[in-house]
Amino acid sequence: MKTLVHLLQTLEETSATHQKKEAIVLYLSSVNEIERLHTIALFCQRTPKRPVKIALFKQWIAEYLALPLWLIEECHHTVGDLSETISLLVSSETTEITTSLPDILQHLYELPGKPLEEIKSTIIYYWTHLDSYSCFVFNKLLSGNFRVGVSQNLIAQAIAVYTQQDVGKIHSALMGNWSPITHTWSELFHFTDHKVGSQPYPFYLAYPLEDTTLVTNNTDDWSAEYKWDGIRLQMVHRGQQTYLWSRGEELITDRFPEIVAAFQALPDGIVLDGELVVWDEQRTCSFPYLQKRIQRKNVTEKILTSYPAYVMVYDILEYQTKDCRSLPYVERRAILNTLLSSYPQERILLSKAYSFSNMESLNQLQLDAVQAGAEGLMIKRNQSEYQYGRKRGDWWKWKKEPFTVDAVLIYAMQGSGRRAGWYTDYTFAVWNGDQLVPFAKAYSGLSDSEIKELDAWIKKNTLEKFGPVRSVPAHHVFEIAFEGIALSSRHKSGIAVRFPRILRWRKDKPLNEANTLDDLNAMLSNGLS
Amino acid sequence: MGALLELTSKGIYCPPADLYLDPWRPVERAVITHAHSDHARWGMKQYIATPITVDLMHKRLGKNIQTQRISYKETFFHNGVQFSLHPAGHVPGSAQIRVEYKGEVWVFTGDFKIEPDAVSDPFESVPCHSMITECTFGLPIYRWPKSSTILHSIAQWHEQNKAQNLTTVLVGYSLGKAQRLLAGLSALGIPLRVHSTIADLNESIPTLRPYTSFIREWTKDTPNEVFKNDILIVPPAAADRTTLEKRLGPVKIGYCSGWMQLRGYKNRTTNIDKGFVLSDHADWNGLLQAIKQSGAQNIYTTHGYSSTFAQWLSENGWKAQPLQTEFISAETDVMVDE
Ligand SMILES: [Zn+2]
Ligand SMILES: [Zn+2]
Numbered sequence: 001m002k003t004l005v006h007l008l009q010t011l012e013e014t015s016a017t018h019q020k021k022e023a024i025v026l027y028l029s030s031v032n033e034i035e036r037l038h039t040i041a042l043f044c045q046r047t048p049k050r051p052v053k054i055a056l057f058k059q060w061i062a063e064y065l066a067l068p069l070w071l072i073e074e075c076h077h078t079v080g081d082l083s084e085t086i087s088l089l090v091s092s093e094t095t096e097i098t099t100s101l102p103d104i105l106q107h108l109y110e111l112p113g114k115p116l117e118e119i120k121s122t123i124i125y126y127w128t129h130l131d132s133y134s135c136f137v138f139n140k141l142l143s144g145n146f147r148v149g150v151s152q153n154l155i156a157q158a159i160a161v162y163t164q165q166d167v168g169k170i171h172s173a174l175m176g177n178w179s180p181i182t183h184t185w186s187e188l189f190h191f192t193d194h195k196v197g198s199q200p201y202p203f204y205l206a207y208p209l210e211d212t213t214l215v216t217n218n219t220d221d222w223s224a225e226y227k228w229d230g231i232r233l234q235m236v237h238r239g240q241q242t243y244l245w246s247r248g249e250e251l252i253t254d255r256f257p258e259i260v261a262a263f264q265a266l267p268d269g270i271v272l273d274g275e276l277v278v279w280d281e282q283r284t285c286s287f288p289y290l291q292k293r294i295q296r297k298n299v300t301e302k303i304l305t306s307y308p309a310y311v312m313v314y315d316i317l318e319y320q321t322k323d324c325r326s327l328p329y330v331e332r333r334a335i336l337n338t339l340l341s342s343y344p345q346e347r348i349l350l351s352k353a354y355s356f357s358n359m360e361s362l363n364q365l366q367l368d369a370v371q372a373g374a375e376g377l378m379i380k381r382n383q384s385e386y387q388y389g390r391k392r393g394d395w396w397k398w399k400k401e402p403f404t405v406d407a408v409l410i411y412a413m414q415g416s417g418r419r420a421g422w423y424t425d426y427t428f429a430v431w432n433g434d435q436l437v438p439f440a441k442a443y444s445g446l447s448d449s450e451i452k453e454l455d456a457w458i459k460k461n462t463l464e465k466f467g468p469v470r471s472v473p474a475h476h477v478f479e480i481a482f483e484g485i486a487l488s489s490r491h492k493s494g495i496a497v498r499f500p501r502i503l504r505w506r507k508d509k510p511l512n513e514a515n516t517l518d519d520l521n522a523m524l525s526n527g528l529s
Numbered sequence: 530m531g532a533l534l535e536l537t538s539k540g541i542y543c544p545p546a547d548l549y550l551d552p553w554r555p556v557e558r559a560v561i562t563h564a565h566s567d568h569a570r571w572g573m574k575q576y577i578a579t580p581i582t583v584d585l586m587h588k589r590l591g592k593n594i595q596t597q598r599i600s601y602k603e604t605f606f607h608n609g610v611q612f613s614l615h616p617a618g619h620v621p622g623s624a625q626i627r628v629e630y631k632g633e634v635w636v637f638t639g640d641f642k643i644e645p646d647a648v649s650d651p652f653e654s655v656p657c658h659s660m661i662t663e664c665t666f667g668l669p670i671y672r673w674p675k676s677s678t679i680l681h682s683i684a685q686w687h688e689q690n691k692a693q694n695l696t697t698v699l700v701g702y703s704l705g706k707a708q709r710l711l712a713g714l715s716a717l718g719i720p721l722r723v724h725s726t727i728a729d730l731n732e733s734i735p736t737l738r739p740y741t742s743f744i745r746e747w748t749k750d751t752p753n754e755v756f757k758n759d760i761l762i763v764p765p766a767a768a769d770r771t772t773l774e775k776r777l778g779p780v781k782i783g784y785c786s787g788w789m790q791l792r793g794y795k796n797r798t799t800n801i802d803k804g805f806v807l808s809d810h811a812d813w814n815g816l817l818q819a820i821k822q823s824g825a826q827n828i829y830t831t832h833g834y835s836s837t838f839a840q841w842l843s844e845n846g847w848k849a850q851p852l853q854t855e856f857i858s859a860e861t862d863v864m865v866d867e
Contacts (some may be wrong), residue, residue: 013803067669074837075670088790089672092677357539435783 001101003031004039004219005134008148020150023135024158029406033185034102041180043155047144051111051119054082054143059507060120061089064128073519083139084269090127091135097126102180109181112122139255163189168326168385169241198243198251199273200234201317201325202388208398215379216359223329223353223382226374227397228312229287230277231294235311237270238321244276256309257299261348269321270339273386274313274351277373280444283374285312288447306448312351313340314378317386325386331387353380367483368399371499402481402495403523405515406506408436409476412458413469415443423458423470424451426502430493432517439493439520440482445502454505477509495520533610533628533635534661541637541661542627548577550626550637553855554562556655560612562639563623564589564704577605579614582621584733601650615823617641618652619809621734623695623835627655627713636823637661640832642808643815644676647712648736649705652819660825661852664816679807680713683783685804687719687760688693690781696756699772699811700801701785703727704763705714707810708737710762710785714744715743722747722756724763753777770800787812788820832856 007027011020028036034067041047058076062069072089079085099107104126111119126138140146156174160167173188209215215222232247242263244253253260256276277312280286293307303435316327316336324332340350356362366377376399384394415424425443429436447456454476462470481503488496495517535542539797540552540559548558555572562568566583567578573594580598587594599605602626604613614624619640624639636657645651688699701707707727715721721744723731728746731737737744745751747761756777757796763773773780785803787808788794795804805846816838820828827847830839835851842849 065669068841070667071837071841075668078668079670079791084792085670093674477760 001097001099001104001130001134001137002095002239003035004101005137008137011148012173017154017359018387020125020287021154021158021161024155025045025161027466028158028162029459031101034180035100037180037183037185037188038102038105040155040159040174040344041303042141042146043148043150044152044174045146046179047106047141047146048105049112050144050479051108051123054339057082057086057123059339060124061086064124065089081507083136083143083145086127086133086139087130087132090124091130091132092128095131095134096239097134097392098130104138105141105180106393116528127166130270152309159189160486165189166323166326169323171326180429197238198241200245201323201386203234203247203273204387204395205390206397206510207379207392208393209379209391210397212359212398215396216362219357221349221382222356222379223333224362225351225353225358225378225380226312226369226372227376227378227399228275228277228285228351229373229375230275230285230290230312232275233276233311234317235259235263235270235272235274235313236318237266237272238268240268241522255294255299258304258309258347259311262345266321266339266343266348268448269318270316272311272313272348273315273317273319276311276313277308278307278309280373281448282444283457284371292447310347310349314351314353315386328383328385329380329383360396364496366398367499370402370483381463400483402483403485404479404481404503405519407428407440407480407514408474408511408514409454409472409478410436410438410474411469411471412454422451423455426478428478428500429474429521430515430517431512432493437493437517439495439517440480440497440500442500442502446505452506474511477506477511477514479506485520487524493520533630533633533659533801534637536673536854541852542852543607543610545630546607546612546628548607549573551639551856559606560626561612562617562626562637563620563702565620565640565702568639570693577612579622580625581733581735582623582624585622585730587845588730588733610617615655616650616653618643618645620647621649623649623705625653625655626717627657633658635661636802636825638663638819641808641811642663643781643818644673645813646676646709647716647740648708648734654726654822655817655824657825659827659829660820661829661831662816662820663810663832663856664835664838665810665817665833666808666812667834669813671787671790671806671808672814673790673812676713676807679785679805680710680717683710683714683785683805684719685716686781686783691757693781694757696780697760697779698777698780698782699762699785699805700765700768700782701759701807703728703807705806706762706785707731707762708734709807711744711808712737712740713761715740719743720759721745722751722759722761724761724767726764726767727762727848766799775850 007023010023014020044308046052054272058069058072062072075089076085078080079088120321128137130138152174156167156170159170178188218350234245236243242260243251244256244259246252278290280289289307293303293309296303319335354365356365369377379396379398381394409426410429411427412423413425415422427438428440429438458470461472463473464471480500482500484498486496487494533543539549539554539556540551548560549556550560551562552559553570558575560577561582564582569586571590575595575597577597577599581602583596583598596766599614599848601614601616604611611629613627615627617623617625617639619642623639628635634657636655641652642664643652654730663745690697700709703726711721717804723744725744725746768782770782782800784798784803785805785807787806788812789804789805826848828842828847830851831849831854839849839851
């Protein structure tokens with residue numbers, strides 16, 4: 001009891017938070033495990049059940065001191081706090097009780113249900129054998145009203161310092177269902193899941209955002225990242241070893257030696273979260289390429305150059321061997337930024353975080369994301385911890401489903417750069433009656449072999465040449481995706497689409513089943529843009 | 530009230546003698562219990578008090594006031610009424626006023642304290658029929674710890690502060706509390722510095738002389754280094770942290786008062802680091818002891834919890850009633866003393 005009383009006095013006399021924390025840490029290291037947990041329970045308002053009604057206390061005091069009840073009331077009125085009033089009225093000059101705090105609390109836990117006379121004599125015994133401050137503290141325990149101006153947050157921080165563990169974990173442990181009767185200190189605060197070796201953390205997954213006002217109403221609280229179209233990857237780099245975990249918690253380290261190699265340059269004791277992507281020739285992220293890459297069991301030199309893998313990193317879960325998941329997102333991002341700019345690696349890239357100010361800028365970001373080969377956006381709360389599992393509220397994924405139409409290839413043009421000499425830029429058309437009206441140009445979305453196959457077909461089936469452009473017979477149908485649709489006087493179709501790209505070559509689709517201009521006009525008038 | 534002493538708008542009045550006790554309005558003749566400002570006020574034609582109180586009044590009210598020095602237990606008469614002054618143990622020079630006329634004895638305690646200290650003549654019980662008693666701390670929640678215990682905890686706190694390179698500052702009333710601290714702490718071997726207000730009053734207090742080698746005045750020229758070991762004692766008016774820290778660097782401020790027994794009062798007193806329960810008044814038991822020993826049957830209560838205290842006395846065999854005096858409950862208001 002004495003040590004706790006001393007701690008409380010110290011806390012009362014210090015105002016600086018860091019000094020309070022130091023005092024608590026010092027206390028934790030000077031008492032045994034049982035008392036430690038009891039005290040933490042008190043600080044977290046987990047006090048024993050009040051054994052009797054408080055009104056009885058005043059009666060007992062009046063009786064014991066042979067004073068009228070009205071005078072006791074008058075004293076209570078003057079002091080304001082009954083625990084203090086009692087301590088001022090009956091406590092002894094020095095403490096004559098050496099009982100430990102846990103024993104006193106044990107005694108209190110056992111009091112409810114005992115005969116009233118026994119409860120009374122026990123309580124009066126404590127009152128009259130404790131010094132004034134100890135008596136005050138005892139009454140706080142007794143009345144289940146143990147408020148000492150120390151937040152649970154500060155307690156968690158002190159325990160974290162004392163146990164040298166992550167404050168986030170302490171927090172969750174404190175919030176759980178426990179009492180000093182049902183749990184031991186070690187059960188609560190010695191985390192056996194201390195990550196070692198290759199062990200990954202559980203992934204935190206986003207929830208689809210249905211109502212965008214959730215994030216546009218207070219845009220300052222949020223950041224957006226591109227939602228890359230690849231494989232979710234957790235990169236564990238400990239003890240000079242790198243382990244790549246897929247979301248299914250499957251080790252896929254061997255599949256991506258270039259990533260593992262890149263990690264050799266990074267400091268030890270880090271765990272990163274990101275998306276593994278494969279870039280196409282345009283250096284945009286390509287899911288079909290990624291699929292090709294994964295299908296190959298043997299990672300040959302050729303595969304490495306044709307389907308180069310990159311990680312777009314967006315979070316850090318462990319830094320300098322310490323679990324940092326309870327830090328706010330913005331702080332984790334800051335660490336990540338510093339880390340990746342201090343150790344720049346071509347294959348380990350920072351997936352940028354963007355701020356946005358309204359729905360328009362969010363839409364623009366979405367468009368930029370799609371253009372960069374991403375599916376859409378991740379929208380994350382700046383203060384969010386890295387949680388686990390799929391949770392609503394802090395992490396959202398948002399993608400606008402693109403418009404898709406089936407369209408007919410009518411023109412082709414040679415590409416440039418690496419694709420020079422190949423017909424890679426295409427013009428697509430939709431039906432207007434029995435006429436094909438061009439409405440979109442697209443040059444991405446096909447794999448190399450598809451391009452090669454189509455190139456050969458174009459060269460063999462050219463109808464006319466207009467400079468670098470060739471017209472071809474209506475024959476091949478492709479599924480085209482685009483982000484927006486609008487009226488346009490500059491296009492023959494009267495319609496302009498934003499960011500069209502090829503989704504698939506629909507060899508299965510008959511020519512006459514391609515979409516019509518009426519279909520596009522319907523999309524337009526449905527206000528889908 | 531009775532015929533011998535009565536309450537008037539100017540203060541407690543003795544009609545047959547035509548003089549007042551601690552009046553709060555200007556009168557011809559006043560007998561003064563002690564030099565605290567709510568008892569020794571401006572504007573009396575003549576002040577009658579103990580020699581120490583007279584000296585202190587000259588310091589506080591000016592050289593030109595007309596005074597009469599009366600030693601403890603010396604009797605003097607006015608219109609056949611017999612007066613004498615008896616130690617009250619409150620502050621140096623403090624007295625209870627005994628009034629006797631036609632076999633009837635009254636005592637006005639002024640402010641008093643039962644526990645003896647090193648600088649004031651200790652309280653003496655004076656038998657009487659009627660008693661006007663203060664009851665600044667007239668509730669059973671006021672139970673003073675021994676002052677030796679408090680002085681030791683001050684010394685201990687000072688050691689802690691020294692270890693953290695912090696200067697210890699104690700706040701107490703310049704008359705009474707300050708001298709008790711000076712005597713008590715120098716007896717523990719602690720070197721002390723005092724604010725000029727206190728140093729000035731100290732000259733009039735002969736009981737402090739044995740301790741003077743430990744006590745030095747804090748002046749403009751005092752180098753800050755000396756405060757590594759010294760405790761500085763200042764009156765409430767000089768206890769401003771910002772001003773103190775400007776001169777001394779980081780300080781710890783301790784406040785010495787009976788009110789420090791209440792956490793609420795301590796927490797409301799801004800800018801202090803620690804409260805020490807050290808009072809110049811009697812606590813609940815002290816008040817009862819004084820009343821019982823005097824044998825008085827009629828009790829009039831002033832200061833503080835006068836109604837509550839009178840009520841309790843009435844329920845317990847005394848004839849008691851509260852008096853609406855204009856004494857400020859000393860120690861309640863930090864400005865009282867200055
Ligand atoms: Zn006084
Ligand atoms: Zn007074």
